[in-house]
Amino acid sequence: MATRWGFGADLAIDLGTATTVIYQRGAGVMLDEPSLIATDPRTGALLAVGQDGYEMLGRAPGQVQLVRPLVGGVIRDPLGTERMVRHLVTSLRPSRIVRPRMAVALPGHVSPLERAAVEDAVLRSGARSVFTVDGTLAAAIGAEQHVSGPAACLIADLGAGKTDLALISLGGAVVARTLPVGGDTMDSAIVDWMTRQHRLLLGTRTAEDIKVRIGSAGARGPAGSMRVRGRDIDSGLPRTVVVSPEDVRTALGPVVSQLRDALVALIGQAPPELVGDLVNDGLTLTGGGALLHGLPEYLSEALHVPVRVAENPRWSTALGVGRCVEDFRGMRSMLTESVR
Numbered sequence: 001m002a003t004r005w006g007f008g009a010d011l012a013i014d015l016g017t018a019t020t021v022i023y024q025r026g027a028g029v030m031l032d033e034p035s036l037i038a039t040d041p042r043t044g045a046l047l048a049v050g051q052d053g054y055e056m057l058g059r060a061p062g063q064v065q066l067v068r069p070l071v072g073g074v075i076r077d078p079l080g081t082e083r084m085v086r087h088l089v090t091s092l093r094p095s096r097i098v099r100p101r102m103a104v105a106l107p108g109h110v111s112p113l114e115r116a117a118v119e120d121a122v123l124r125s126g127a128r129s130v131f132t133v134d135g136t137l138a139a140a141i142g143a144e145q146h147v148s149g150p151a152a153c154l155i156a157d158l159g160a161g162k163t164d165l166a167l168i169s170l171g172g173a174v175v176a177r178t179l180p181v182g183g184d185t186m187d188s189a190i191v192d193w194m195t196r197q198h199r200l201l202l203g204t205r206t207a208e209d210i211k212v213r214i215g216s217a218g219a220r221g222p223a224g225s226m227r228v229r230g231r232d233i234d235s236g237l238p239r240t241v242v243v244s245p246e247d248v249r250t251a252l253g254p255v256v257s258q259l260r261d262a263l264v265a266l267i268g269q270a271p272p273e274l275v276g277d278l279v280n281d282g283l284t285l286t287g288g289g290a291l292l293h294g295l296p297e298y299l300s301e302a303l304h305v306p307v308r309v310a311e312n313p314r315w316s317t318a319l320g321v322g323r324c325v326e327d328f329r330g331m332r333s334m335l336t337e338s339v340r
């Protein structure tokens with residue numbers, strides 16, 4: 001995926017809890033890797049980053065420490081984040097002479113300390129200068145929404161560690177909320193449900209696989225059951241269970257309801273003029289969680305507005321930040337430059 005670098009090879013980064021996506025100015029999305037690093041706990045040496053680390057998940061021996069440096073969309077391991085970003089950026093083979101400007105999406109709720117941690121990690125990974133963009137605004141731009149006009153744009157960005165909701169008008173969020181609920185919560189709900197119903201312990205990778213293949217919100221889900229292997233809680237031995245889409249829908253029900261209730265509450269806080277716009281313009285879903293089967297139909301029925309999924313929901317934020325790096329001058333009202 002690497003291309004030749006040179007002047008203008010600026011980067012847009014969506015640093016996510018589960019996935020890091022990097023967009024290169026003039027070239028588009030160049031990298032999409034799990035946000036994961038594997039290190040040797042005895043020496044601290046970096047063993048693997050991204051997909052190579054993901055392959056080790058749940059299978060790594062004691063001498064390999066697997067870390068997701070971000071939790072809930074914010075940095076929990078600053079050094080790990082810096083090493084991960086540096087490795088991923090370097091894998092694009094940037095010029096050693098001209099360091100790129102980098103723009104990175106930030107969740108709306110970050111504290112000054114969390115913001116500084118992101119800016120530091122990106123600066124140390126080789127940036128000449130760092131800009132930040134509000135993540136929900138970026139997701140809306142990447143989903144081809146008109147965020148600068150007076151009409152309301154309601155966005156739900158469903159990530160792995162959190163869900164950002166915002167009602168945007170005139171280039172800013174009029175009301176916004178971050179839920180500490182995302183794809184990871186869905187995976188945990190499946191693990192918990194399997195433990196309770198079948199006394200079978202699953203790894204989170206298997207739970208995610210179940211969610212992606214037969215998970216759904218509401219009645220419109222995929223057909224067909226799935227054979228799932230895990231560890232019997234009583235015997236400690238391997239066991240296989242057949243799981244139906246209805247089972248998974250039941251497991252995911254409370255998480256999906258939480259999302260619906262938060263959207264109802266957010267719309268309830270919005271000015272009536274903007275709420276009126278939603279009858280036509282509706283809700284746009286971005287982030288990997290937007291791909292859950294039946295979610296648009298379920299939310300449309302619950303909220304009485306049309307719901308659409310962005311064309312490429314997993315890349316919406318990176319594409320939105322990418323739009324900013326393509327036109328730093330024209331998009332300057334969306335960008336905040338880090339001053340060090």
Ligand SMILES: Nc1ncnc2c1ncn2[C@@H]1O[C@H](COP(=O)(O)OP(=O)(O)OP(=O)(O)O)[C@@H](O)[C@H]1O
Nearest residue numbers: 016017018019159160161162183287288289291292
């Ligand atoms: N087809 C699918 N159905 C349901 N969930 C999916 C599907 N594909 C991906 N996901 C989920 O989307 C989540 C990852 O989405 P995304 O890459 O947008 O998150 P992130 O940006 O890393 O997280 P955050 O925004 O919380 O920092 C994971 O939980 C993944 O399981």
